[in-house]
Amino acid sequence: MKKLIVAPLIAPIMAVALAYPSIAAAPQFQTEAPVAFLKDLSSDAILFERDADRRMPPASMAKMMTVYVAFDLIKRGEMKLTDMVTVRPETWAKWHGPQAGSTMFLSAGEQVSVANLLYGIVTLSGNDACVVLAEHISGDEPSFTERMNRTAKKIGLNNSHFGTSNGWPDGGVTYVTARDLADLAQHTIEDHPKLYKQFYSRRDFTWGKTMGGNAITQANRDPLLGRVAGADGLKTGHTEEAGYGFTGSAEQNGRRLVMVMAGLPTFTGRANESVRFMEWGFRAWQSKPVVAKGRKVSEADVQLGSSSSVGLIAPRALTVTLPAGLAPELGAKVVYQGPVKAPIKAGQHIADLVITAPDMPAQRLPLVAEKDVDEAGFFGRAWSGLTSLFG
Numbered sequence: 001m002k003k004l005i006v007a008p009l010i011a012p013i014m015a016v017a018l019a020y021p022s023i024a025a026a027p028q029f030q031t032e033a034p035v036a037f038l039k040d041l042s043s044d045a046i047l048f049e050r051d052a053d054r055r056m057p058p059a060s061m062a063k064m065m066t067v068y069v070a071f072d073l074i075k076r077g078e079m080k081l082t083d084m085v086t087v088r089p090e091t092w093a094k095w096h097g098p099q100a101g102s103t104m105f106l107s108a109g110e111q112v113s114v115a116n117l118l119y120g121i122v123t124l125s126g127n128d129a130c131v132v133l134a135e136h137i138s139g140d141e142p143s144f145t146e147r148m149n150r151t152a153k154k155i156g157l158n159n160s161h162f163g164t165s166n167g168w169p170d171g172g173v174t175y176v177t178a179r180d181l182a183d184l185a186q187h188t189i190e191d192h193p194k195l196y197k198q199f200y201s202r203r204d205f206t207w208g209k210t211m212g213g214n215a216i217t218q219a220n221r222d223p224l225l226g227r228v229a230g231a232d233g234l235k236t237g238h239t240e241e242a243g244y245g246f247t248g249s250a251e252q253n254g255r256r257l258v259m260v261m262a263g264l265p266t267f268t269g270r271a272n273e274s275v276r277f278m279e280w281g282f283r284a285w286q287s288k289p290v291v292a293k294g295r296k297v298s299e300a301d302v303q304l305g306s307s308s309s310v311g312l313i314a315p316r317a318l319t320v321t322l323p324a325g326l327a328p329e330l331g332a333k334v335v336y337q338g339p340v341k342a343p344i345k346a347g348q349h350i351a352d353l354v355i356t357a358p359d360m361p362a363q364r365l366p367l368v369a370e371k372d373v374d375e376a377g378f379f380g381r382a383w384s385g386l387t388s389l390f391g
Contacts, residue, residue: 007298007312007334007351026359027284027323033273035245035262037178038281041186042255045321045363047281051178053159056262058176059237060102060125061247062167064184065148065160067121067199070114070133071192072151081115085136087128095128101168104129105208105216116207123205123220125236130166141165152180155187169239178260181247185234185258189249200233201225223271224248228278236270237262244270250278255321257281284324290332290355290365291318297367298334300351304376305342311370312336312351318365320355331356334367344373 029038029048035056038048073079092108094100104126106112112120114136120129134144141164148162157180163173189196203225206217223246224231231250238244245262259277264270291297291314299309312334322328336351344350351367 003338005301005336005338007300007336009332009334010296010298027280029277029280029284031261031273031277032269033261033264033277035178035260036277037182037260038277039182039186039258040255040281040285040287040321041189041258042287043319043321043363043365045285046361047257047285047321048277049179052260053177053179055159055175055177057167057169057172057174057239057242058181059167059239059242059245060127061176061181061235061237061245062162062164062174063121063125063130064181064188064235064247065152065162066130066134066144066165067118068155068184068188068192069144069148069151070118070137071188071195073137074114074195075192079114079137081113081118083114083136084111085114085117085132086111087132088135091131091135092128095131101127103127106132107208112207118199119202119205120207122199122235123202124207124218125221127166127168134165152184155183157183160184167237167239169241178262181260182258185247185249185260188234189256189258196233201231222246222248223274224250224278227275231278238267238270246270246274248274248278250282252282255282255287285321286324287319288322289317289319291353293317296370297353298351300336300369301339302344302373303339303341305344305373306376307373310340310344310350310373312367313370314353315347315349315366315368318353320357320363320365322357328357328360336367340369342373342375344369346371 036050037052039046087106087110089108102125104120104124106128117129117133120126134141138144138147144165145162152160160176160180163170204217204219206215208216221236228250230252233249234247236246244264247260249258293314293316296311296313298312302310333354340350346369348369349366350369353365353367355363
């Protein structure tokens with residue numbers, strides 16, 4: 001039976017980090033946003049959270065899930081950016097005009113590429129573009145939302161449910177949490193980096209024509225673009241029920257932050273609070289290196305393997321996030337569910353380095369297997385069984 005094992009550190013890996021003198025406390029942030037969440041992806045440290053697990057309507061931030069599903073299909077080769085989609089007249093009839101909210105200004109019977117639909121969703125927040133893409137992928141929107149929910153469950157969005165592809169109010173069927181939105185943003189950025197870079201940071205997009213025949217250019221509503229260095233996504237949302245919300249990300253000097261704010265009362269308030277929140281995350285906090293990439297940190301016990309243990313190494317340069325200008329005393333331990341059953345592949349995530357500091361949540365950094373460990377042969381398994389039997 002597996003159990004939580006705390007493994008000893010191999011000195012002096014943590015010597016520099018653990019030598020800091022003890023100075024408290026985490027910086028504070030004041031905001032009018034009733035829901036707020038900020039995470040440093042370089043260390044997985046949560047820098048701020050307020051009511052992050054409250055279920056709430058996402059409004060157009062739900063479109064991030066539609067885009068993630070599309071990115072996944074493109075990555076697997078099941079859909080191409082160049083695929084052409086025909087806008088159904090009945091879809092156009094429902095999703096055009098002032099009653100349809102934000103639109104891409106598609107036309108009935110028009111053919112449009114998957115790539116342009118994605119620009120219409122991400123940059124223009126087109127409700128019409130979302131439904132057209134959903135119908136292209138799954139035949140109809142209800143079937144597509146089933147796919148959205150399967151994908152959401154697969155990537156660990158355990159407190160979210162989607163009833164529409166575009167976040168249109170549906171009487172509470174669609175709900176998310178700020179924590180889940182941040183996780184969705186992180187998965188989008190890390191699972192599909194090229195597609196994220198291509199689609200999420202565009203400042204404006206031109207599609208459709210006015211009654212006079214002039215091209216329609218609409219600006220991206222992302223309040224960070226052009227105002228915060230390194231900002232490159234993600235998605236705003238607004239309905240009367242949800243208020244003004246935003247899920248955003250920016251990267252500076254190798255640090256990437258993801259933020260969520262929701263329930264703000266005004267468009268201007270969302271813009272100003274979002275910029276202030278992200279800038280606070282970069283100014284009030286700093287990253288400190290802990291373990292160099294490839295450095296061995298500890299060892300894990302192996303069950304039924306060709307070796308009784310395997311080294312635990314850093315898969316990348318590991319950092320912790322700490323208050324800027326301060327140096328709190330850190331604690332560190334290696335934990336894993338073990339013994340780890342063979343076979344094990346080199347680079348497999350099997351343990352975590354857990355860093356603790358006063359007044360801050362623990363930061364968990366991944367450790368991976370140093371090498372392959374094959375299953376033990378017959379005699380090895382028999383010997384392991386005997387030693388287990390007799391303690």
